[in-house]
Structures are given as structure tokens and as C-alpha cells.
Amino acid sequence: MIAIVGSPIIGLFLFVLCKANFRTNDPYLLVVHYDKDADSEVQKALPENKLRSRTVTSAGVELMVEVRMKAKEASSVDELLKIQGVKDASLVSYNADIS
Template sequence: MDNLLNFKDMFKKSVLKMDAFEGVSLVDLLLSLLVAFLIGMFIYYVYQKCYRGVVFSHNYNMTFVLMTIITALIIMTISTNIVLSLGMVGALSIVRFRTAVKDPMDIMYMFWAVSAGIASGAKIYSVAIIGSLVVGATIWWLTRRREATAPYLLIVHYEAAAEEEVKRRVRKMNGTLKSKSVRADITELTVELRIRDDNTAFVGEFSALEGVKDVALVSYNGDYAQ
């Protein structure tokens, strides 16, 4: 019964408060925005350095900085007044984001920016800073680990006379056959390879084989060629 009365008193007090920022001092406001900005810039830097897509979008990367700051502002606003928090939830519920996000990693960066903004707006700076450092270090490590064995598509056009030698070399490299097409007397072979430290000397060896017309090596991210 006492808890119920306390909730009613708290609700009435919150409703009667007209000043939305009564509970936020200027120092807290500036500090939260500063932390949100710095973390947003850190996300911006990590995204720029670890991006492995086809076309890098500077404008899209800028949204992470703004998203972190705006989220911090929202959290500071709704934390001062129950009525404002209910109104903010209602307003945000009608927002629809229709921009297609093709890369799952981009969604992860969005959640990172929102989470950091929430922690900064709630003045839990240790969580925001340490959590962002851990996430950034994890992304950097996973990205560099992936680069150590980068996937490539080897595309070879050759005549029938070179088929056995080409197959022998592909098997030796532990390549995975993706496609093979024959047009007249020319065969096109597409093989996925894992290459360490950008060692592409074998391309010249394939090109030197008798009967090989041309060789192409294309960077490959698992979904599409770049």
C-alpha cells in the first residue's frame, strides 16, 4: 500500500513539474554531450578504418556521430519527467525508417551508437567509454583476422590443352570450384581461394602456362565481387 502511494506521489509530482530540464544541470548536460560526441567520433573512426564494403559512404558514417549525440539528448530529456518520457515513446513509435541496410555490420554500428548514447545520456560514463573501447577493439581484431586469409576469385580462361595443368594447380592451392563454363574451345574456370598476406605471385605462373588465354584475380567478400 505504501509503495502504491509513493508511486502516485511521484507521478503527481512529475506531472506537476513544468520545467523539463529541472533535474539536469548545465555541467551534466555539457559533459554528457561531450562524452557522446567523443564516442561518436570513435565509432566514426572505427567504421572508416574497418569498412570492407564496396562503396564507402561518408554521410552514412556521419550519422553514427549524430545518432550518439541525439540519443543522449533523448535520454536526458525523458529521465527528468515521466510525462515527457511517455510522450517521447509515443512520438518515436510513429517513426518509420525505410532506408535499406544491406550489410549486417552497419546495423551493428547503429546499435553501438544508440547504446553509447543511452549510457552517455544516463550519465553512466564508465559503461559508455569502456564498452565502446571493447567493441572497437573487437571489431578491429576480427577485421584484421579476416584480412589475414582474404578470399579471392580466380578466373582463368584456357584452351583444352591446358586443362589438366590448370586443374592440378588449383587442387594444389586447395581452391573451391565456383563455376565452369565452356564456349567453343575456351573454358572459363572460377575458383575461390584463400590467400595469406596478399601473395599473388601464382597469377603470373598461371598466365605463363601454354594454352592459358588470360587470368583475373578479384577480391571477394562472400556475397559479391568488388
């Protein structure tokens, strides 16, 4: 009797949880190529992030960081291009799961 009543209630609860949008900000990889002289300005302009890779060559710096933001905030990456010395900036959708 309890199983007959409880199963639909649990099913309804799980359905509501699946449909509710409890997602936080989505993870993205932000890749920025810039001249060494622009390093401090780029660091100030970056949102809160987790460093994934930093490569320094004679041609400049490639910085790869994991950032979390909503998709509609992705246009904020355009602000990086306004910094003198920034060559390009790419934002890539990122799933941290390793298969």
C-alpha cells in the first residue's frame, strides 16, 4: 500500500527536480593571446577564473583559464579585445568531465 502511494509521489518529485533549472553558471575555457606588455591589464580584466595553461613564447603569451558565466554574459569577452596588446580571445564551451 505504501509503495503504491509513495511511488507516484517520488516520481512527481523527481520530475519537478528535473524540470527546475538549478544550474549555476556554465564553465567555459577562455583562451587569450596577447603581448607580454599587456599581462597586468589582461589579468585585471579577467573574471574570476582557474588557470589551466599559460604559455610564454617570443611571440607573446597564450593564457587558458576556466571561467564560469551565463551564456548571455559571453559578450563580456569582447572587452578583452579593447586592451592594447591583446591579439585575440576565444571562449569555448567546456565540460570538465573526463570520459
